[in-house]
Amino acid sequence: MQVQSMHFKARAGQKLADVRLQQNLKKLTTKFVTARSAALTELDDFEATRDQAVERRMRAIHHLDVWLDTFEREATRRGATVLYAETAQDAARLVVEIAQKHGVKKAIKSKSMVSEEMQLNRALEAVGVVPIETDLGEYILQINDNEAPSHIIAPVVHKDKDEIADLFAKVHQKPRLTDIPQMTREAREVLRPHFLSADMGITGGNFVIAESGSVAVVTNEGNEGMCTIKPEKVHVVVTGIEKVLPTLNDLATIMRLLPRSATGQSISNYFSLLTGPRGKDDQDGPEHMYFVLVDAGRSRLIGSEFEDMLRCIRCGACMNHCSMRRLYEPLPGVPENWWA
């Protein structure tokens, strides 16, 4: 994790002068803002729902030790292994150790901002494990020389179709396509063999649920299902310690807000609640399931003036609404500015 804030002013000036970048950012973030406003009207009382969500999140945060213990107990009881990492580096090391223990050669990843914070891909590559990003946006960034995501929900929001068409033609060594469905199909064809040959799946966790020992994962592309079901050996969940929710009821309240605020969807295309590794009567699922729960400074915020940061549900709406943020995008390295 590199601190780059001292370069902020100079970089902001460069980014503002980039007409194409500004157009790309404005198009998509404006769309998100409009879609969110419309989706919020579906709730009888958005403000009250949000207040309830705040209360539920803070209840978990204020007794984080208790809920983490409960989560660990319930997840362990269902056959998963729960590990804690004090720093982002520790977390990366734990995932590397898991990969090595199970002889993993290739790991497929669903979108995870915590894995960015951990610089997980770099750590895996260092020991010869090939990480493959399978979220389309993250895949685009990975094949563009591991570029950093610029938005926690829409990681490649700063690029337009033409830039991606150029990139695909160069990296895939195929004729340049400009039709989005065709481009997506081409990416699918590249990713498919990776889905079928990986031994480990890595996902983030939007939330982990104490009462059931589960992880909730919200996606739109279906790649998460491939990452958690297809690799037979291992599924590793990496997420922050503050993401624990006491009950499934809490999750239900927050799920009323998350997709609506994130992308203006009433519900995401895919929503998985994963509990434990493959049981003896299950048709599919990994042999081993691990949770790597990352602190990396989060616990120090409890009781501080920044405590409210811990209740963030990572909808990313602030990134669409804030004029500041829209105008200097992309972030000079996400991890030092955002946890997700």
Place this chain on the structure above:
Amino acid sequence: MRVGLMVTCLVDVMRPEIGLSAIKLLEAAGCEVVVPEAQTCCGQPAYSAGNKAAARALAEKFLDEFEGFDYIVMPSGSCGGTIRTHYADILADAPAALERYQRIQQRVYELTDFLVNVVKLDTLPAAMPTAFRGSVTYHDSCSGLRELGVESQPRALLARREGIALTEMPHARQCCGFGGAFAVKYGDISTAIVDEKCEYIQSSGADAVVLGDLGCMLNIEGRLRRTGDHTTRVLHVAQVLAGDS
């Protein structure tokens, strides 16, 4: 009802006519308006720049001048926001002043909020023959909106002004990019943000943008003029409601 009018420094220095419009509105609502002459600044610039000692001195001065009134009203959401929501922190190390402040905190109001929710002004003053008439779009200033909940009040009052039609711009709640010293420290970012605001204002097709804060007002008007828009008027809500311009 005796109302102390805090004119605010920017109104006093840059647009004193807005102070006179505010007086006209308060008097139309039946208030006895007093303008303490020695008043200066609420302390916001010092506070946001990190000079808490200077902010505290100004907060204590404000208390000396205004604590005797039934209500304290100002044509500004950001000064109102500073006093209503930040003085507790500014005065945290001055217990005696803090106690005095706590006695008046709930009597500090932004002008339109006061007119709608306290005195419940029914009839706006008669408009001058030269008063502005036409379509307006309302810009929600950050502090007024987010710290004081000023949003429906100015719109409700504007709806009562004859000859004024409200047309909402897209993203009316979005910042104008001023942000006090931010505009100086990060001039290019501030400019990009105000350009976006100007685009929204122009896209509404309104003859005038109306708002309740001088910082936004000077920033938006300055940018419109520098980018060649000499027709879109920029008016303080008090001026329009008082029928003064």
